[in-house]
Amino acid sequence: MNYGFKNNFSNIIYITVLLFFVFVIFLPAVYVLSFAVGGKFVISNELFSVLWISFLVAFIVTIVNLFFGVALAWVFAKSKSRYKVWLDNLIDLPLIVPTAALGLSVYLFWGELWYIEKGLILIILLHIIFTIPYMIRSVSASIEQINETYNEAGATLGASAFTLFRTINFPLFKDGVVVGSLLSFTRSLSETGATMMVASAVTMTAPVFIVNLKQDGDIPQAAVVSIILIMSALLILIIAKFLTRKKHFNFDVVYPRFEKSLSNLSGLRNFVLGTFLLLIIIIPTFYIIFYNFANFNPVFDSQIFQSFLVSFGIAFSVTLVGLIFAIPMAYFIARSNNIKLASLFENMHDIVLLVPTSALGFSLAMFWGKLNFNELLIIALSHLSFTFPLLVKPITVAIKNVDYKIEESALCLGASYKKVLTSILFPLILPAIIAGSIMAFMRSLSETGATLAVSHNVKTVSVLIVDLVQNGQISEAGFICFILFIITFVFLIMLKKTKKLNIEL
Amino acid sequence: MPNIELKKITKKFTSINEVTEGEIITAVDNVNLKIKKHSYNTLLGPSGCGKTTLLRIIAGLENPTKGKIFFDKLNITDMPPQERNVGFVFQNYSLFPHMDIWHNVSYGPMARNKFTKETEKYIHNILKIVKLDDRSNAYPSELSGGMQQRVAVARAIATKSPLMLLDEPLGALDARIGTALRYDLMKLVKEYKLTAIHVTHNQEEAMTISDNIIMMKRGKIIQTGTPKEIYEKPNSIFSAYFLGRCNFFRSEMQDKNTAKFQGTIIKLPKTYQGKKAVLAVRSEKIHINGELKKENIKGIIEFINFLGEKWQYIIRLSDGTEVSALKRTPHKAKVGEKVSISFFPENILVFDEPEDFKEEKSV
Numbered sequence: 001m002n003y004g005f006k007n008n009f010s011n012i013i014y015i016t017v018l019l020f021f022v023f024v025i026f027l028p029a030v031y032v033l034s035f036a037v038g039g040k041f042v043i044s045n046e047l048f049s050v051l052w053i054s055f056l057v058a059f060i061v062t063i064v065n066l067f068f069g070v071a072l073a074w075v076f077a078k079s080k081s082r083y084k085v086w087l088d089n090l091i092d093l094p095l096i097v098p099t100a101a102l103g104l105s106v107y108l109f110w111g112e113l114w115y116i117e118k119g120l121i122l123i124i125l126l127h128i129i130f131t132i133p134y135m136i137r138s139v140s141a142s143i144e145q146i147n148e149t150y151n152e153a154g155a156t157l158g159a160s161a162f163t164l165f166r167t168i169n170f171p172l173f174k175d176g177v178v179v180g181s182l183l184s185f186t187r188s189l190s191e192t193g194a195t196m197m198v199a200s201a202v203t204m205t206a207p208v209f210i211v212n213l214k215q216d217g218d219i220p221q222a223a224v225v226s227i228i229l230i231m232s233a234l235l236i237l238i239i240a241k242f243l244t245r246k247k248h249f250n251f252d253v254v255y256p257r258f259e260k261s262l263s264n265l266s267g268l269r270n271f272v273l274g275t276f277l278l279l280i281i282i283i284p285t286f287y288i289i290f291y292n293f294a295n296f297n298p299v300f301d302s303q304i305f306q307s308f309l310v311s312f313g314i315a316f317s318v319t320l321v322g323l324i325f326a327i328p329m330a331y332f333i334a335r336s337n338n339i340k341l342a343s344l345f346e347n348m349h350d351i352v353l354l355v356p357t358s359a360l361g362f363s364l365a366m367f368w369g370k371l372n373f374n375e376l377l378i379i380a381l382s383h384l385s386f387t388f389p390l391l392v393k394p395i396t397v398a399i400k401n402v403d404y405k406i407e408e409s410a411l412c413l414g415a416s417y418k419k420v421l422t423s424i425l426f427p428l429i430l431p432a433i434i435a436g437s438i439m440a441f442m443r444s445l446s447e448t449g450a451t452l453a454v455s456h457n458v459k460t461v462s463v464l465i466v467d468l469v470q471n472g473q474i475s476e477a478g479f480i481c482f483i484l485f486i487i488t489f490v491f492l493i494m495l496k497k498t499k500k501l502n503i504e505l
Numbered sequence: 506m507p508n509i510e511l512k513k514i515t516k517k518f519t520s521i522n523e524v525t526e527g528e529i530i531t532a533v534d535n536v537n538l539k540i541k542k543h544s545y546n547t548l549l550g551p552s553g554c555g556k557t558t559l560l561r562i563i564a565g566l567e568n569p570t571k572g573k574i575f576f577d578k579l580n581i582t583d584m585p586p587q588e589r590n591v592g593f594v595f596q597n598y599s600l601f602p603h604m605d606i607w608h609n610v611s612y613g614p615m616a617r618n619k620f621t622k623e624t625e626k627y628i629h630n631i632l633k634i635v636k637l638d639d640r641s642n643a644y645p646s647e648l649s650g651g652m653q654q655r656v657a658v659a660r661a662i663a664t665k666s667p668l669m670l671l672d673e674p675l676g677a678l679d680a681r682i683g684t685a686l687r688y689d690l691m692k693l694v695k696e697y698k699l700t701a702i703h704v705t706h707n708q709e710e711a712m713t714i715s716d717n718i719i720m721m722k723r724g725k726i727i728q729t730g731t732p733k734e735i736y737e738k739p740n741s742i743f744s745a746y747f748l749g750r751c752n753f754f755r756s757e758m759q760d761k762n763t764a765k766f767q768g769t770i771i772k773l774p775k776t777y778q779g780k781k782a783v784l785a786v787r788s789e790k791i792h793i794n795g796e797l798k799k800e801n802i803k804g805i806i807e808f809i810n811f812l813g814e815k816w817q818y819i820i821r822l823s824d825g826t827e828v829s830a831l832k833r834t835p836h837k838a839k840v841g842e843k844v845s846i847s848f849f850p851e852n853i854l855v856f857d858e859p860e861d862f863k864e865e866k867s868v
Contacts, residue, residue, distance in 0.1 A: 149599040152566050155586040156593040157613035157664060167616075171603045248644065250608040256618045 017328045021345065024381070025388050029352050032363035033230060035223040047209070047225060053120065054206040055232075058188040061127045065184045068276050069135030070177060074165070075273060076136065077143040089496070091137070094130045094285050096488050098446030100465040101481035102130060103194030105288035108478070111198070113287075118200035126198050127188045129281055134187060135180035142176025143169065161263035163254050171249035182240040186233045190356025193448020193462055197469060207358040211452045214362060223366075226359035233354040292482040297475035304464065304480065310376070311461040315444035318383045319437050322391045327433070330395035335404070346396070349389040360385060361450030375458050382450045387440035394439070398432030399425070434498045442491050446484070509540040509563065509668070509700070514572035516558055516724075532558040533569070534724035540702065540717075542667075545694055547711040548704045550721035551747070556704045557672055559721070563702065564670050565589050576668075592661025592699075594671040598653045600645040606632075606656055607641040613664035624663075631659045634693070651682045658690065662697060669694060671703040675710065687714050708748050712736070720744055742783060742856050742865045750788040752828045753866070754802075755858060757781055767824060769802045772850045781858035790852035791830035793818060793838065794845045801845035804828060806838055820846060 043051075076087060094102060106126045110116045116125075146169060154164045192207040199208050206225050213222040329345070336342040355363075364382040373381075402425060410420045448462040455463055461480060468477035516533040520526060533555045540546055548556040561567045563574065565586035573582045581589060592613075600609050611628050614620045632638040635655040645653055654674060661669055674690065675683035691714040694701045705711055711718050712732040720727045720735065720743075728735055728744045739745035742753065754771075756764040761776040764784060771784065794801060804822040818830045818838075828846060838844050859865040 147597075147599070149595050149597065150601060152586075153593065153595060153599040153601075153660075154612070154616070155566070156564055156589075156591055157616055157660070158587050158590075159612075159616040160587060163616055167612075168601060247603060248605070249603045250605060251612075252608075252615065254616050254618055256616065 013328050014332055017325050017332065018345070020325050021329060021348070021388070025352060025385050026348050028364045028367040028381070029355050029360055029385050030230065030363065031367040032223055032226045032359060035220070036227050042220075043224065043228075044221070047221065050204060050206050050209045051225075051228060053123075053203060054189055054229075057120070057123050057127055057205060058185045060124055061131055061188045062181050062184045064124075064128055065132050065135040066177070066181065068273065069132045069180060069184075070139050071269065072132075072273055072277065073136045073139035073143060073176075073180075074169075075270060077140040089492070090282065091133050092492070093133075094281065095133045096442055096446075096492055097285060098448075098462060098465075098481070098484045098488065099130070099191065099193035100197065100448045100462040101288060101446075101484050102126070102285060103197030104465065104469060104474075104477055104481055105286070105291075106194070106284045107197045108291050108474070109284040109287035118198055119203040122198040123195060123203070123205065125280065125284070126194055127191065129285060130191065130194065131184040131187050132281065134183035135177075138180035138183060139173060139176040142173035146172045158256075159254070160256065160260035161266070162259040163256070163263075166259070167249075167251045167254065175244045178240050178243045182236055185236055186354050189229060189232060190354070190359070191449070192356070192358040192452065193446075193466070196448070196452075196466055207356050207449055210356075210358040210362055211449070214365075214453055219366075222362055226356070226362050229356045229359050230354075233356070234351065237350070237354060288478055288481050289485060292475075292478045295475040295478060298479050299476050303459070307459050307461045307464040308483075310458060311445055314376075314380050314383055314460065315441045318380055318387055318444050319391070319440045322384055322388050322440060323433070323437060326388060326391035326395060326436070330392050330399055333392070333396045334399035349392055352385060353389045355386075357386060357447060357449035358453045361453030364450070365454045375454070375456060379451055379454050379458060379460070382454050383444045383447065386447065386450060387444050390440045390443055391436040394432045394436040395429060398429040402428050431498045435495060438491055438495045438498070442488060446488070508542050508577055509538075509702075510575040510578075511536055511538040511559075511563070512573045512575070513537060514559070514562060514569045514574065516555070516562060516567060517570045531724050533562065536572070536724075536726055538719065538726065538729075540700060542700050543698055544716040545691055545701045545714060546703065546717045546719060547715040548702060548719050548721060549706070549708060549711040549747070550727075551706060553723075554721040555724040556721050560670050560672055560702060560704050564591050564593050566593075590664065590666045590668070592664050592666040592669045594654075594657045594661050594669070594674045596673045596676055598645075598657040598677075600653055600656055600660070602645055605642050605644050606637060606648075609645070609656060610641075610660045610663050612660065617664075627665075628659075628663050631662055634696075635659050635689075650678050651686060654678060654686060655689075658693065662693065662699075667699055669699045669701045671701065673704055673706070675705070675707075683710070690714065712748070718748070720747065739785075739854065742785070742859065742862075745785045745854055745856070746866050750829055750831070751785050751854075752788060752791065752826075753862075754784040754786070754826070755781070755862065756784055767802055767822065769800055771853070773855060774850045774853055775855075777855050779857060783856045783858050783862070785854040785856060786848045786852055788817075788829045788831040790848050791828060792847050793820070793830055793832070793836050794847060801847050803843065803845045806840050806842050806844055809835075809840055820844060 076084070076091075079087075097105075103126060106129065107118070107122065110122055110125055111118065116122050150168050150172070151164050154168050159167065189205075190207060191205075192211060195205050195208050196211065199205065204212070206229055210222050210225050213219075213225070333342045333346050352360075361382045364385060365378060368378045368381055406428075407420050407424060410424050411417070415423070446462065448466065451460050451463055452466065459467070461484060465477050465480055468474075468480070514533055514536045515531065518530045518532055520528040520530055536559060548559060550556050558567060562569050565581075565584060569582065573580055575581065576589070601612065604612070607628075608615075610632065611620060611624070614624045614628075629638060632641060635658065637652060637655055637659070640648065640652070645656070648656065654677075657674070671690070675687055678686065687710055690701075690703070693699075703714070715732055717729065718732055718735055719729045722743055728740045730738075732748075735744055735748050739748065745751045746753075754766045756766040756771065758777065758780055759765050759770065761778065762773055764771045764773060764777075764782055766784065773784075802822060804820040806818055807821045807827075808817075808819040810817040810819070814833075816832045816835045818832065818836065820828045820830065822828060830846065
């Protein structure tokens with residue numbers, strides 16, 4: 001791609017942005033890894049059992065997602081019903097609901113209503129809820145890529161519905177399954193805020209352990225746990241990349257009668273999936289709203305106002321600062337002639353997304369703490385770290401989708417390069433910018449783990465919720481969660497409106 | 506080997522397009538059709554005429570809104586495609602990208618669990634005939650368009666279905682390759698004694714390989730017959746225009762045997778009742794006369810196109826009508842010269858003047 005000019009000005013912008021990313025986002029995020037070198041790397045028994053539980057939960061959750069998530073994705077992608085749009089929104093909700101609120105809701109539903117004790121089962125039930133949307137999204141995106149005529153060809157050749165699924169569709173969407181599994185596993189490994197609500201004093205996951213250690217002041221152990229979590233996430237990423245390589249699948253045997261009879265079980269399948277969706281995902285997620293109406297305890301004291309102010313302030317400033325750097329970064333990744341460098345930075349963004357948030361927060365606290373930064377600033381910087389990739393990714397995709405030929409024709413028509421950017425590119429990527437901003441904003445609002453790992457005195461809303469729950473003030477916490485739900489819902493509507501904008505453009 | 510019969514087949518779609526949402530589109534309109542076994546049939550028509558929809562209904566990939574389909578007197582209207590035993594060749598071949606050629610071609614017998622040693626030999630034979638037996642381990646992405654098309658056909662034949670349905674199989678290929686492959690298709694169908702229904706919008710393709718052409722427009726069948734029958738006796742302006750080049754002269758009748766066009770008297774081959782008529786003459790039957798005889802139709806040569814084996818003269822008449830004349834040897838007239846044209850009565854086709862001539866002629 002010939003820019004037509006190699007101006008020093010654009011190079012300066014790129015270098016600034018790239019340096020910003022490396023020193024403000026990436027290095028602080030992985031700083032904790034430096035403890036592995038020369039530091040004491042001891043794994044206590046307690047740590048070992050905590051790690052074991054983390055991995056066990058992630059594993060079980062991924063297996064459950066494999067069966068139910070893939071099945072749900074299949075039914076969803078193939079569905080031609082009018083209610084598909086509603087289902088679409090419903091699947092995203094557990095991802096958008098603030099993590100602490102989700103954890104509390106699940107605890108109140110399964111724990112208080114069904115008397116399931118805090119511990120392994122409760123953690124698993126919770127983790128399924130916020131990981132399965134990743135599986136469903138990833139798999140249904142892959143399924144939608146499959147050319148429908150493959151199924152038609154298979155049908156004319158005599159294959160029953162299940163045979164089509166097994167021999168034609170599954171090999172073609174298996175990469176989506178791998179990515180979905182990767183996301184489920186790592187998301188489960190790294191989640192902090194919600195798990196805090198359902199973990200017991202004895203049974204907890206590693207990220208929760210990090211928070212406890214940090215609150216006890218045990219830095220070396222917290223560092224060790226963080227390192228192990230980050231390295232595990234990286235390892236799984238590598239395994240996933242390896243698994244998505246195989247593209248050839250030749251089938252030699254089909255059992256027509258058996259597979260046809262399986263095809264006829266679709267009614268039963270839909271019933272089971274519907275029950276699962278309702279009972280395991282939707283009701284526990286929304287339960288807190290009902291709880292709140294049943295135990296209405298509205299509190300409006302200054303502490304709460306302050307928390308909301310802090311949360312919104314951080315979310316807003318982080319999104320704004322992030323955007324300033326994210327847009328040129330996205331342009332660099334999408335349009336750079338240096339493909340190796342661009343994909344290196346793209347991978348670095350993926351790594352930041354994979355780092356468990358409490359480990360991230362811990363790492364950041366270590367990094368910026370050395371510079372004696374103000375606590376609020378450190379919280380803001382940690383939020384900047386995990387929201388930055390959320391801004392860069394959709395904008396990169398949007399820029400990649402804009403055919404460079406459009407920019408070229410504008411240049412040929414005599415527009416200056418600056419004019420091309422502002423009058424051609426910017427309007428076309430504006431929906432992605434808005435969508436990315438909303439996602440970053442909501443993520444910052446709802447994040448718990450990193451903030452807990454960093455804060456001592458400053459209380460964002462999620463930290464406040466955790467505090468209230470730990471003090472036994474459940475109904476007050478419930479009320480705050482309810483407010484967060486409403487705010488989230490409003491943002492979700494705005495997000496959907498920008499998606500419509502995208503289609504119209 | 507089924508004789509296929511379609512009775513009153515109608516297919517309506519509800520539009521989900523944002524602009525025309527809710528509108529009902531009739532893709533196939535009350536089609537009645539009989540297909541003889543072992544024949545090569547072409548569904549010919551312009552884009553959007555419903556030919557592909559009709560083909561898909563026969564295959565079972567779409568359900569008709571109304572009507573019935575019979576294979577050898579058996580009503581198969583509600584039968585799913587898996588059970589109809591038809592071989593379908595898709596426009597983009599639809600070869601399974603994750604399987605090699607061998608497994609693509611043997612998918613049909615394998616999916617029905619009818620893969621025996623004999624089947625293995627049979628498939629080897631088919632691959633040999635389509636000249637791809639040395640590429641059976643290759644994957645579709647490694648093959649050219651022409652090769653993929655042959656694999657798609659082989660895959661349909663491997664199922665031993667007596668009926669082969671082809672949806673614009675040559676549409677995605679270079680003209681040269683398509684022209685060569687159409688003969689291979691016809692030979693394969695004859696060799697395996699199949700019945701073929703082939704959808705195309707290319708009239709030259711239809712004329713060269715069909716035993717029987719079924720012409721469609723806007724969901725209806727306009728005419729069926731052999732290529733020669735339709736070419737020599739088109740039943741409508743559409744049929745005359747779509748199959749072969751044709752010139753139209755919108756004339757007024759003088760009496761039952763004569764018409765008048767731009768002052769020229771034209772004798773008709775037989776009597777015609779009516780005040781107005783459209784006279785159709787094929788391009789190759791137009792004679793160009795240099796002398797401007799008073800009684801002939803006059804015009805000016807607008808273009809002369811050298812097409813290799815023939816010359817095409819585009820002549821603009823004084824009322825704006827464009828006439829295309831084809832000649833084997835060039836005429837001495839040049840571009841811009843005034844010429845007159847004439848034709849013999851036996852080469853005139855006579856049609857009623859339609860309400861909307863442009864629409865009737867449109868493809």
